[in-house]
Each structure stands twice: as C-alpha cells, then as structure tokens.
Amino acid sequence: DARVTQTPRHKVTEMGQEVTMRCQPILGHNTVFWYRQTMMQGLELLAYFRNRAPLDDSGMPKDRFSAEMPDATLATLKIQPSEPRDSAVYFCASGSSGPGDSPLHFGNGTRLTVT
Amino acid sequence: GENVEQHPSTLSVQEGDSAVIKCTYSDSASNYFPWYKQELGKGPQLIIDIRSNVGEKKDQRIAVTLNKTAKHFSLHITETQPEDSAVYFCAASETSYDKVIFGPGTSLSVIP
Numbered sequence: 001d002a003r004v005t006q007t008p009r010h011k012v013t014e015m016g017q018e019v020t021m022r023c024q025p026i027l028g029h030n031t032v033f034w035y036r037q038t039m040m041q042g043l044e045l046l047a048y049f050r051n052r053a054p055l056d057d058s059g060m061p062k063d064r065f066s067a068e069m070p071d072a073t074l075a076t077l078k079i080q081p082s083e084p085r086d087s088a089v090y091f092c093a094s095g096s097s098g099p100g101d102s103p104l105h106f107g108n109g110t111r112l113t114v115t
Numbered sequence: 116g117e118n119v120e121q122h123p124s125t126l127s128v129q130e131g132d133s134a135v136i137k138c139t140y141s142d143s144a145s146n147y148f149p150w151y152k153q154e155l156g157k158g159p160q161l162i163i164d165i166r167s168n169v170g171e172k173k174d175q176r177i178a179v180t181l182n183k184t185a186k187h188f189s190l191h192i193t194e195t196q197p198e199d200s201a202v203y204f205c206a207a208s209e210t211s212y213d214k215v216i217f218g219p220g221t222s223l224s225v226i227p
Contacts, residue, residue, distance in 0.1 A: 004158075005132075005145040031212050033214070033215075033219075041219060042217060042219045043159070043204065043217040043220075044214065045214050045215070048214055050212075055214075056214060066176050081210045091158050091159070093158075095211065095212040096208070096212060100210050101210070101212050102211070102212070103147075103149055103161055103164060103211040103212070104149070104161070104211075104212075104215055105161070106151075106158030106159050106160065107159050108156070108157050109157075
C-alpha cells in the first residue's frame with residue numbers, strides 16, 4: 001500500500017535552532033504539498049510543488065521558512081531560526097496531475113515542539 | 116482566494132443514527148470537493164470526493180451532495196459506528212491535484 005513517509009515523527013527543539021522536516025512522496029506522484037495544522041488555524045497550506053518546481057509558497061513565512069525538492073523522491077521543509085509559535089504538526093501530502101490524476105494522500109506528520 | 120466554512124464544529128450521535136456535516140465555499144472556480152477523516156495521531160485520509168459535474172455520490176454508508184449554484188456541499192454518514200468517531204474535514208479545489216483549501220473540521224463522536 002503506497003504511502004507518504006515523513007521524518008521525524010516528533011521533534012523537540014529550542015528556540016533559535018534549525019529544524020528540517022523530510023517527506024518522501026508516493027512514487028510517481030508529481031505534486032507535493034506542505035500543510036501546517038494547529039488548533040487555532042486548522043490545516044493551512046504552506047507551499048506546494050509540481051515536478052519539483054514551486055507553484056505557490058504564499059502561505060509560508062519567507063523570512064524563516066524554506067521548502068525545496070532536491071529530487072523527485074524527497075521534499076524538505078526548513079525553519080531557521082525556529083520560534084515557539086512554530087509549534088504545530090506539519091503534514092506533507094502528494095498527488096498526481098494528468099491522466100489518471102490522483103488526489104492528495106497525506107503522511108502522518110511531524111509534530112514539532114519549540115521551547 | 117478560496118474560503119471554506121464547515122458546520123457544526125462538534126457533533127455527537129448515538130450509534131446507528133445518521134450524521135450530517137455541511138460546508139460552504141466561496142470560489143466559483145472550485146470544481147473538486149474532497150472529504151477527509153483524521154484519526155488521532157494520523158494524517159487526514161480521503162474518504163470520498165465529488166466533482167462539480169455530479170450532484171451526489173454514494174459509497175456504502177457515506178454520501179456527499181453538492182449544490183454548485185448555492186456553493187454548498189454536505190457529507191452524510193448513515194448507520195454510524197463507534198469507529199466513525201474522528202475529525203472530518205471538507206475541502207475545495209479547482210482540481211484534485213491543485214491546492215486544496217480545508218474547512219476548520221468537525222469532531223464527530225459516536226456514542227455506543
């Protein structure tokens with residue numbers, strides 16, 4: 001059963017530290033999304049890529065967040081420097097455009113706590 | 116941009132009863148409306164979706180309806196079971212593979 005894999009599952013860090021979250025999309029999916037989930041804001045779209053090119057990162061704080069796809073099997077989301085308000089669950093999702101398009105499949109998230 | 120509203124925020128039903136969750140959206144360009152179920156500690160999981168050229172879709176105990184004119188869509192769960200207890204999200208998008216905007220979620224509790 002194909003699935004989106006996210007690492008780490010949990011991360012606790014101190015304010016000011018760099019955090020890197022990784023995502024392995026489902027093989028063959030060409031669209032990758034990063035969402036952040038908090039009690040107050042719900043599921044917010046941070047950024048998404050198609051064929052490794054960024055399509056929209058308007059939901060992402062540009063001064064401290066960055067998202068990349070070094071290759072088709074890896075997406076990364078970095079926060080530098082991290083702040084307590086960044087504490088949330090970060091989800092990666094992948095999908096596929098074109099014939100036989102596939103809707104979003106989510107990973108199980110990275111729970112980030114910044115102290 | 117798209118805005119999705121969802122009601123109620125919490126819903127409690129007796130096992131065997133039906134549950135209905137309603138959503139509205141704002142962007143007339145949206146044509147794809149998925150529903151996701153999220154269990155504790157897991158990512159959202161797609162349970163059913165509907166496209167704008169269809170008014171209703173059913174899959175066993177789950178059905179979705181869409182009124183594109185009114186920009187309303189709803190999820191109906193019949194014969195609810197305790198394992199249906201979870202948070203349910205409605206969402207809207209132009210296509211199944213474009214950015215999906217989520218509603219705030221409904222926490223459903225099915226009481227045995």
